Amino acid sequence: MGTVLLTGANGSIGLHVTEELLKTSPELTLVLTVRQTEDKNTARLNDVISKYTNAKTFIHKLDLADLSAVHSFTGKILSSVASGQLPHIGVIICNAMYWNLVSDPEITVDGYDKTFQVGHIAHVALVLRLLGSFDKSIGGRVVLMSSQNHYPGKSQMEKIPPKIPSDMSKLVHTSPADDSHVDHNARGFEIYSNMKLAAVAWMHALNQHLEKDPALQKITVVAIDPGVICDSRAFTTNTPSSIINMQKYVLRPFSPLCRLVGIKGFRTSAQAAVDVAQLAINRAQPNARGYFTLLNKDATAPQSLEREIQQRHPSMCNG
Numbered sequence: 001m002g003t004v005l006l007t008g009a010n011g012s013i014g015l016h017v018t019e020e021l022l023k024t025s026p027e028l029t030l031v032l033t034v035r036q037t038e039d040k041n042t043a044r045l046n047d048v049i050s051k052y053t054n055a056k057t058f059i060h061k062l063d064l065a066d067l068s069a070v071h072s073f074t075g076k077i078l079s080s081v082a083s084g085q086l087p088h089i090g091v092i093i094c095n096a097m098y099w100n101l102v103s104d105p106e107i108t109v110d111g112y113d114k115t116f117q118v119g120h121i122a123h124v125a126l127v128l129r130l131l132g133s134f135d136k137s138i139g140g141r142v143v144l145m146s147s148q149n150h151y152p153g154k155s156q157m158e159k160i161p162p163k164i165p166s167d168m169s170k171l172v173h174t175s176p177a178d179d180s181h182v183d184h185n186a187r188g189f190e191i192y193s194n195m196k197l198a199a200v201a202w203m204h205a206l207n208q209h210l211e212k213d214p215a216l217q218k219i220t221v222v223a224i225d226p227g228v229i230c231d232s233r234a235f236t237t238n239t240p241s242s243i244i245n246m247q248k249y250v251l252r253p254f255s256p257l258c259r260l261v262g263i264k265g266f267r268t269s270a271q272a273a274v275d276v277a278q279l280a281i282n283r284a285q286p287n288a289r290g291y292f293t294l295l296n297k298d299a300t301a302p303q304s305l306e307r308e309i310q311q312r313h314p315s316m317c318n319g
């Protein structure tokens with residue numbers, strides 16, 4: 001299966017996906033990207049890797065909020081694969097995410113909304129630039145980390161339903177919440193959910209494109225909703241105290257119970273990572289395309305299925 005590329009490898013799910021792959025598929029080469037190489041999260045990633053003496057892993061610093069960094073990173077990967085230093089790419093797991101539920105939307109050096117760029121635009125750039133590094137006779141998989149919140153009305157945290165506007169440039173050039181009703185939580189979660197909705201629409205468009213191309217048709221694109229992750233550190237960063245407290249006093253204490261009785265949708269990052277890893281390496285849902293809630297095939301939001309939205313998608317970054 002060659003090389004697996006995982007973004008946000010030192011995140012809550014990322015750490016466990018790394019461990020799961022090392023445990024179950026030691027033959028794989030792992031290219032693990034992190035925003036910072038010298039922090040406690042990457043130290044944890046190194047601890048995980050150090051348990052597997054034959055691990056073939058490379059940690060790369062990659063800030064997805066900077067598209068020039070994405071381009072130079074993909075350039076390095078392309079030449080490493082071309083020169084045989086790295087096996088062909090077999091899997092790309094687009095896992096990194098950023099949100100801000102406590103202040104106005106942030107803009108990257110590239111001029112895009114930071115949540116949108118880190119979670120989606122940078123992954124689009126990464127995947128499109130690396131499609132040629134897959135072995136066309138073997139193919140492989142692209143995994144998008146999705147969420148029930150891309151689907152209007154499904155998330156408990158939703159205050160403003162996700163929607164792709166007719167002017168798609170508004171997705172990437174975001175504005176603050178309405179001055180008179182400043183609710184950063186609502187606005188930040190809306191941007192995050194819109195980003196996931198756009199990613200799911202793109203998944204459909206990309207699958208259609210790949211299926212038509214004889215050189216790429218063995219690459220499948222899947223999106224997975226891994227459940228609500230009780231122990232995710234996402235709930236502790238850039239989040240209001242209500243969410244921090246909910247995780248501290250409800251989600252974390254009840255996570256063993258969730259595990260025992262299997263409360264629908266609530267899981268630990270370790271549980272979610274098993275599904276993500278199995279899906280990524282084609283052991284779960286082999287050769288399938290499309291959207292999965294945990295490992296079950298599921299429907300995506302109606303807007304994500306609109307051909308016109310899928311086709312217009314690339315233009316949003318030029319707006």
Ligand SMILES: NC(=O)c1ccc[n+]([C@@H]2O[C@H](COP(=O)([O-])OP(=O)(O)OC[C@H]3O[C@@H](n4cnc5c(N)ncnc54)[C@H](OP(=O)(O)O)[C@@H]3O)[C@@H](O)[C@H]2O)c1
Pocket residue numbers: 007008009010011012013014034035036041062063064065094095096097098118145146147148225226227228229230232233234235269
């Ligand atoms: N948590 C949930 O309940 C849940 C539910 C459904 C779907 N998901 C999805 O599952 C995926 C993983 O979530 P998680 O809970 O594991 O989140 P997490 O623990 O917050 O991990 C997010 C990762 O993204 C990285 N990241 C943030 N900004 C970055 C940037 N500018 N450049 C590169 N990397 C950056 C973080 O690194 P730093 O810490 O260094 O910034 C971290 O490694 C996400 O796509 C999320 O949307 C999560």
